[in-house]
Amino acid sequence: MLNGFMQSRLRGLIVLALILIILPAFLGNPFHYELATQIAIIAATVVGLNLLVGFAGQISLGHAGFFGLGAYFTGIATGTYGWSSLPALVVGAIAVGFIAWIVGRPILRLKGHYLSMATLAVGFIIAIILNNERAITGGPDGMPVPAFEVFGWELSTFGQYSLFGLEISGVQAWYILASVVLLMAVWFALNLIESPIGRALRSVKGSEVAASVVGVDTAKYKSLVFVISAIYASVMGSLYAHFQGFITPAAASFEFSILFITMVVLGGMGSTFGVILGAVVLKLLPQVLADFQELETVMFGLILMLTMIFMPTGLLPTLTAVVAKRMRKKSGGEA
């Protein structure tokens, strides 16, 4: 039975859930929880981006734009207009999905560098709008965002809550919420990849010609995955806005877009759990490198370069391959 469980297609998800459950044992203070929550939110965004980049083989260098739009939609709807959080999140996701569909139709006809440039431009335009529409967004100074609230129940990072009789702080409650959302994001992504739709998406990367002659409408599927990944970004942007309590146009910035893409490439394109590892590493790296101060950026670049040269398939796929090789050698030696 244990064997059957390990063979299950959801074993990765179960392992991730166990890690998220055990992790609090190692989180000593509120700052650790805050970092873990941020990582979970970013990781879920990157899982969505990986559907586009890793599985369908398209690229987006402007994905922070959709993240920023989600964040600002939530900020404006809940802060300025007093909406409840969930409707703001859902309507924001639909609106961002629609925007992605509109811009995606023309630009997804492009390939390679041209698509990179076009998505880069989309990200820039969104960031510029958020910077310039001072009256609505607060401009470069940003805007405050109220605490997450559903049906009158408020989840604030400064609050105190009880869960099954256990006293927990606001950041701990946020950690739980972000973990659940991350698990859902991963579950949806896994279900999507292992389905007829997922095969069609992967075939667009594998061979667009082959896909089209067996009836896959490649333009439609590129558009679909672009919209799905934008919705992932929007939803996570909304949560991020509530969690941070304050947003600036940096949420939609070019640097943030590049960070997302780097997480995908570093962790392993087309590996859902790999890109989560990528998010963890790239969010923790600045903490570890804090001692190097001015050399931080150099170290960051160096680590990236070395990874690209020695682990072109990404961290997790490389590690898995190494472990599998060791196991084979071992069993071969015994036989």
Place this chain on the structure above:
Amino acid sequence: MTALVEVKGLDKAFGGVHAVEGVSFSVEAGQVYSVIGPNGAGKTTLFNLITGLYTPSKGQILLNGESTTRLEPNQLAERGMCRTFQQMQICMNMTAIENVMLGRHLQLKSSLFTTLFRLPSLRRNEAAAHKRAADLMEYVGCGDYLEAEATAMSYGALKRLEIARALAAEPKVILLDEPAAGLNATETAALEELIGKIAEQGITVMLVEHDMKLVMGISDRLLVLNYGRVLAEGTPEEIRENPDVIAAYLGG
């Protein structure tokens, strides 16, 4: 019998070069119809035009009486046309069997909602598609690769896998572009048998091929192209005795 595929006055020019010029012919349902000719005669261009990868400069293509001249490849697949490629088009980021299951794309419509929650109906359809794909892999002779990644397969096996993928789409007509290229004698014999089996099922086969022994043995009719134009058309016997064909091939 009515014509399943009909080509009328087809023309394709790349710049000033006419790759295909004034080509007309018709293929009846159930036939094995081969297109032969020297290198550069326009055979693959003709296939690319018929399957919608290229748009003709002039002329018309009819599938089952319907004009398909401006349709995309995926729309042609919906109408029962599928093909393989001279330069194989296999998704190397997928397993062997997933490549064949991809061929079931049009038969496997499921909503995004069903997919995201992996509802039982999707699981049932996937299991059925997996079974069907496995059967097809046995049928074309790559049953040894049921568990394999596409990257782990030999050249000959990949060629057969491509045929299995096309068959998975349940086509009315299947176009094979040089299926025997790069195969040894044994593999070619197996391929000939496979094409025979496919034709027996009632699937119309169109073939571009250089292996004359294979083509002459298996075809009901042949079209000979030379410099983009039709040199001859007829049964294997007629073609074999046609002086123009002999001249083009032997340079006489």
